[in-house]
Amino acid sequence: xxxxxxxxxxxxxxxxxxxxxxxxxxxxxxxxxxxxxxxxxxxxxxxxxxxxxxxxxxxxxxxxxxxxxxxxxxxxxxxxxxxxxxxxxxxxxxxxxxxxxxxxxxxxxxxxxxxxxxxxxxxxxxxxxxxxxxxxxxxxxxxxxxxxxxxxxxxxxxxxxxxxxxxxxxxxxxxxxxxxxxxxxxxxxxxxxxxxxxxxxxxxxxxxxxxxxxxxxxxxxxxxxxxxxxxxxxxxxxxxxxxxxxxxxxxxxxxxxxxxxxxxxxxxxxxxxxxxxxxxxxxxxxxxxxxxxxxxxxxxxxxxxxxxxxxxxxxxxxxxxxxxxxxxxxxxxxxxxxxxxxxxxxxxxxxxxxxxxxxxxxxxxxxxxxxxxxxxxxxxxxxxxxxxxxxxxxxxxxxxxxxxxxxxxxxxxxxxx
Ligand code: AMP
Numbered sequence: 001x002x003x004x005x006x007x008x009x010x011x012x013x014x015x016x017x018x019x020x021x022x023x024x025x026x027x028x029x030x031x032x033x034x035x036x037x038x039x040x041x042x043x044x045x046x047x048x049x050x051x052x053x054x055x056x057x058x059x060x061x062x063x064x065x066x067x068x069x070x071x072x073x074x075x076x077x078x079x080x081x082x083x084x085x086x087x088x089x090x091x092x093x094x095x096x097x098x099x100x101x102x103x104x105x106x107x108x109x110x111x112x113x114x115x116x117x118x119x120x121x122x123x124x125x126x127x128x129x130x131x132x133x134x135x136x137x138x139x140x141x142x143x144x145x146x147x148x149x150x151x152x153x154x155x156x157x158x159x160x161x162x163x164x165x166x167x168x169x170x171x172x173x174x175x176x177x178x179x180x181x182x183x184x185x186x187x188x189x190x191x192x193x194x195x196x197x198x199x200x201x202x203x204x205x206x207x208x209x210x211x212x213x214x215x216x217x218x219x220x221x222x223x224x225x226x227x228x229x230x231x232x233x234x235x236x237x238x239x240x241x242x243x244x245x246x247x248x249x250x251x252x253x254x255x256x257x258x259x260x261x262x263x264x265x266x267x268x269x270x271x272x273x274x275x276x277x278x279x280x281x282x283x284x285x286x287x288x289x290x291x292x293x294x295x296x297x298x299x300x301x302x303x304x305x306x307x308x309x310x311x312x313x314x315x316x317x318x319x320x321x322x323x324x325x326x327x328x329x330x331x332x333x334x335x336x337x338x339x340x341x342x343x344x345x346x347x348x349x350x351x352x353x354x355x356x357x358x359x360x361x362x363x364x365x366x367x368x369x370x371x372x373x374x375x376x377x378x379x380x381x382x383x384x385x386x387x388x389x390x391x392x393x394x395x396x397x398x399x400x401x402x403x404x405x406x407x408x409x410x411x412x413x414x415x416x417x
Contacts, residue, residue: 006112006120017309018123021152022105025125028148032140034101034127039083041107045073051082051291053258055199062110076109079257080126081284081300082291088130089293099131105305117272123305126281133285133297135232138263139239141299145267145279146245152312154269157278159247161240161265163233164201164254165225167286173224174200180219187214204254212252220251232262259284263299269311278311279303323415324351325391326368330361330380338379341404348408352377369394374415377407 003009010018029036045065052059064076077083084102087093094100105125112118129141142159149157165173181188181196181203188196188203188211195202201221203211225233240247247265255264264282272278281301288296327342329335345352353373355364361378368376378390389407392399393414402410 004120006114006118008119008121014309014313017313018305021305021308021312022125024151025103025105025148028144028151029103029127032101032144034103034129034144037084037087037102037104038106039077039080039087039104041077041109042074043077043083043086045075047082047086047291048075048078051085051259051287052079053199055195055202056256056258057202057205058110058256062112064109064111078110079108079302080104080106080124081128081257081259081302082287084126084128085287085291085293085298089288089291094131094293094296099129099137101127101129103127117307117310119306124302125305125308126300126302128298128300130288130298130300131296132299135236135239135263138236138283138299139243139245141281141301142240142245142265143243145301145303149267152308154311154315156269156271156315158268158270159240159245159265160250160253160268161236161247161263162250162253163222163225163229163262164260164264164282165221165229166261169225169229170201170221171224173219173221176219176224184214187211199258201254201258202256204252205256215252218252221254222251229262236263255280255282259287259290261285265301267303269307271311271315272307277304278307323374324353325375325377325411326353326355326364326371326373327377328355328361328364328368328379330378334379334381334384337384341407345408345411350408350411365392365394375411 026036045063048063049059054060058078063078066074068074084104088100103126106123107121108124109121111120114120127141127144129137164170177200178196181200185193185196189206189208192203192206192211195206204215206212222230237247253264253266254260255266260282262283262285264280266280267278268276269278270276279301281299283297283299285297286295288294288298327338329338342352342354353371355367357364365376373394376392376394378392383389386401388401388403390399391402391407391410
């Protein structure tokens with residue numbers, strides 16, 4: 001039996017990197033006052049079709065939809081922002097928490113074509129700053145993001161920003177863009193021919209190179225923005241400069257989801273190859289209202305954890321090592337007598353794994369070496385008689401005797417933290 005295509009098991013070193021990144025994420029979020037939220041993995045399909053937009057690739061082609069036994073139309077979440085917004089409306093989270101800062105960590109599901117770095121179950125970490133419409137709230141959320149990335153040892157990343165304006169501002173742009181498109185429609189793919197009718201902005205994120213080429217010299221959405229949106233964009237750029245976060249402007253970057261208003265951004269890493277987008281986000285001032293809440297501005301981002309792990313593994317910090325020892329009791333009496341001591345050491349917080357097989361010492365030591373323990377704690381008849389443990393340093397090979405009551409102090413002093 002095999003796992004479902006595009007869905008993989010996480011274990012060993014890769015999982016340790018996931019856990020390391022999640023722990024750094026939790027520290028940074030805590031420092032900035034972002035609280036965790038966990039929403040169900042399954043939602044009513046409508047949450048995403050209304051929230052993300054029917055004509056986006058995510059909703060149109062990539063969702064895992066199914067009906068349950070009561071014929072409810074349900075979907076495995078393809079992203080978490082729409083669910084977070086549904087949750088905050090349903091649980092009236094804004095009533096006592098305005099502004100509201102939330103983060104999430106969890107698996108998402110998209111039926112995408114398989115490529116390196118692209119999965120059908122993948123993980124995202126996201127931050128949402130809800131209730132504030134200012135560029136200041138955007139820069140705060142971006143500083144948080146870059147602190148997180150820097151703390152993981154990632155530096156060579158490029159931030160690309162754009163403004164996609166408000167829906168009413170896009171109308172003027174669409175007139176100009178449609179006439180541009182008409183003049184070269186034969187150069188676009190069938191999907192883009194559909195998109196020009198349903199949702200022209202989606203043409204910008206078509207993945208087909210000839211469509212990107214056909215967009216050369218397209219009219220700029222920026223030229224249709226009102227003064228307040230232009231000012232917002234200008235202020236954000238000034239704040240990013242003040243925060244010493246380098247960026248470039250990319251007028252084609254519109255993001256694959258429909259809910260963005262004004263600011264949109266992505267962060268890339270050249271080291272990720274074809275799937276170079278590490279994360280994306282932006283402002284979504286109309287989503288809360290669209291999903292049944294009051295008019296509420298909001299801003300957020302989502303980072304692909306699978307891709308982040310690949311980067312951190314090759315270029316960032318190594319995951320935290322957890323120094324540990326293997327305790328090897330030789331025989332049943334030794335095992336029984338060691339239990340109260342072990343219980344005490346575990347309560348004191350020591351990392352001690354226990355050998356429970358009745359195998360020769362040589363075999364236990366080989367296991368201790370293979371599992372990269374720092375020490376082997378050997379406890380046999382001789383040790384019982386003297387009230388000691390023989391502690392073997394598995395790197396140097398040196399063995400020392402240590403009285404049972406001093407094991408905690410010994411390990412705390414000699415462990416490589
Ligand atoms: P999006 O929700 O589409 O804005 O995606 C945000 C980030 O999630 C991307 O930049 C990727 O890092 C990650 N991501 C999106 N789709 C996938 C996927 N199918 N496999 C792995 N990572 C993904």
